[in-house]
Amino acid sequence: MTKQLVSDASDAHLDGPWNTSGDAPGEGRIFTGAWVPARGGVIEVTEPATGRLLTLVGRADPADVRAAGQAARAAQPAWAALLAAARARVVEDAARVMGAMGDVVVRWLMREGGSAGGKAQVEHEHALGFLHHAAAMALEPRGHILASAPPRTSVAERVPLGVVGVISPFNFPLVLSIRAVAPALAAGNAVVLKPDPRTPVSGGFLIAQAFAAAGLPPGLLHILPGGAEVGQAMCADPDIAMITFTGSTGAGRAVGELAGRHLKKVQLELGGKNALVILEDADIDLAARNAAWGAWLHQGQICMSTGRILVHHSLHDALVERLVAKARGLPVGDPLDGVAIGPLIDAGQVARVHAIVEASVAAGAKLLAGGTHDGRCYAPTVLTGVTPGMPAFEEEIFGPVAVVTAFADDDQAVDLANRGNYGLAAGVIGANVDRAARLGARLRTGHLHINDQTVVAEPQAPFGGMGASGNGSRISGPANWDEFTTWRWTTTQPQAPAYPF
Template identity: 85%
Template sequence: MTKQLASSAPDLPHLDLPHMGQVDDPWGGVGEGRLFTGAWVQARGGVIEVKEPATGRVLTLVGRAEAADVRAAAQAARVAQVDWAARAPTARAEVVEEAARVMGGMADTVVRWLMREAGSAGPKAQVEHQHALGFLRHAAAMGQEPQGHILASVPPRRSVAERVPLGVVGVIAPFNFPLVLALRAVAPALAAGNAVVLKPDPRTPVSGGFLIAQAFAAAGLPPGLLHVLPGGADVGQALCADPDIAMITFTGSTGAGRAVGELAGRHLKKVQLELGGKNALVILDDADIDLAARNAAWGAWLHQGQICMSTGRILVHHSLHDDLVTRLAAKARALPVGDPLDGVAIGPLIDPGQVARVDAIVQASVAAGARLVAGGTHDGRCYAPTVLAGVTPGMPAFDEEIFGPVAVVTAFADDDQAVDLANRGQYGLAAGVIGANVDRAVRLGARLRTGHLHINDQTVVAEPQAPFGGMGASGNGSRISGPANWDEFTTWRWTTVQPTAPAYPY
């Protein structure tokens, strides 16, 4: 891992957002926390301290939204959306494409905020910025795509089914990939003709919200179409209940997703849920062990394991088990851990509560019979890359989504047992199969209950043109990105046209 990126950025740059209320030495004092509603406005609910996970240092103050802010934003968004929806799709696309150009020019700023605010290692932050540009450009391309069908009908009636925007979309985004997981909803929702009220995670409101607002404002998005409201659970509840918000898209834990789905459903809103996962990587007996170990390490430890697609179960044929564990342990001990600005591979977990949760799962699994081969320690919020071997169903490390840098290794005897182990539990988000015989790997993969399947790759894979979502407790059957964007962010309207009204017999 290179230190060049980190060493050139000892402090965060000024974001040219003078009303964000930046604090601490890089900005020379305390400012006021604001919200974004098309303009920077004073928050009525006070401020949120945004802390650097690696040091606990306060990076900035942002406004704390309240339910009343949601109500005002939703009303303003509904008014602004009417004119926006009336624009030609290509005109909306031009704004989204310009936002991509602006965001492209913000690379240094975006990367450093992701490193400082989200605890991202430098290369992960760089990849997230590039993926964000991809999601913006793919959303802009929606303006050139078919948006309806001519239906068969009896002349002279003309019958059309067309995709029309929903109105106002509420986006509730998480902390782990804050920029991408907000933008992948915000950008297509706007491109399809909706307005958006975005609630970023209060731990990552800059990279998950205000940088997006800055890019769209600079791109010429009309005021009122994008609102950024950091806040707590009360803000999310207000989004789910607001009468002017037609849809909620939520990315986060399964427990929180159930609550969001229940509340939004009670208010008859469309809901798109992308939730947790306990994703299996199956390593067959004919796999290249070096490549298998590289894939397993990447899938388990990338961004400290704080990814819904992280490899949560490494299922390896018993003939390769010991070799794989030895290689993973060596990698775990060699990877540098610490402050992302020091050029490390493994940064901090998001907060002390997550550190405690990861450690509790590791220790409980060891107590249940798992073997701790490497790691299992932490320094502040930095949890060492960990290898657990001999993990079996019923142990917390096998059953629970950890969201930490823990490689969970389980041996299997044959393909049938591998499928059984991979399909255990409530989740069904992502899976990978590694083996030299591709036909065999494909056949095995087809038996896995999963929304994403990757043959000869690990589980952390995403592209803006691919529909994203899972089965079971990993979502509600909805998808986001790629062709799914038209499904999620619009609804069908059937229109018939005749030259004159029929003379019905009544």
């Protein structure tokens, strides 16, 4: 039956190259360096836009985690002992393979995650950037010669942690997995990856395919789709030294608590309620385009989405008029139809978004566009008159909802932007760049973009937030050495000292 459903999907390449047994693609299987049966059964991977079954993959369970941790720990020392150039070649070859897989990758991102075509293309390109950057990272200096009394030589060196556990989400499944997998491997670690069970192919199996084709030795990369019990087992596993988690703040708290109890290093990149401040001297047309992009890109399912549009009262009506026109003009539906706005990931998210919109309207906000859905496709929505205390102002929505609030002066804008516990990203748009930068410097945020919206990321830039947006850690760019290695101090002398005892 699965083979027939995949055939019906009219995408021959959805029958992925990980099928090594002649069965349906990935049916009942996980990746451990080879495609092996999972102990936990199967996961049905469905298409958000249509509800159709795309494929079946293996569902890992805690026993699979235990086996993966042991195998990864056994394989890691030989990998770490290789010359850095050898690890760099494998990662660079994975980039070459992933580049050649572009059409397949983009199609999976659209079908499995509901990505519009443009977003899927950009995600593929960014994934390649993370791979290239990780390959270069492997060749960077990784230590210091320390001052010491002769004849002792004293060296501080960054060394791999051992096995890194990666728990990644559904919204940018390829990038948010590969941005951790690639540098962790480049630094000499092994990796156990749990992709979101709704996007196991684009968030895991395609990565496994690329690294396997690049010659990554067996045992160094494990892909274990599964539920919360798999993540919990990773946090407790004695062979996994670190957990890097991207997801909601609530889930991140649970991950941090459990991993901390087992004395693991933890890197948490969590949610955001990101503010875009539009000053009175801003170009209103450019400001509207930035606000719309930040609020509605990928249906608002991005941790960096513009969650609060704070606009000077003198531009409020003009901005809202433009946002409403854009909302009514953006096509919504199946990504394969070339739409701008695709489906939300599942019915539960649709219900959550709609509940926040309705509760905010009941509290006094004005619904000027959207607020409706067809299946999992939620129309681009504009809420204005939103004030502190309303759900749309306080909560991360993760849906295509533009939340507009007016301010009177810079102090009020800063106060509104800094409300709440999140602190991930912020943008300030204005003609006077110095003034915009001064205002931005007062915002409590991990990323600040002057004359840009909030959804900005680059492989060479450290990524992370403050407060409820993370535990102060960072990932990507120069932060990768901080996160995926630890310091080892080594001293060397030509002869052991003659101590007085």
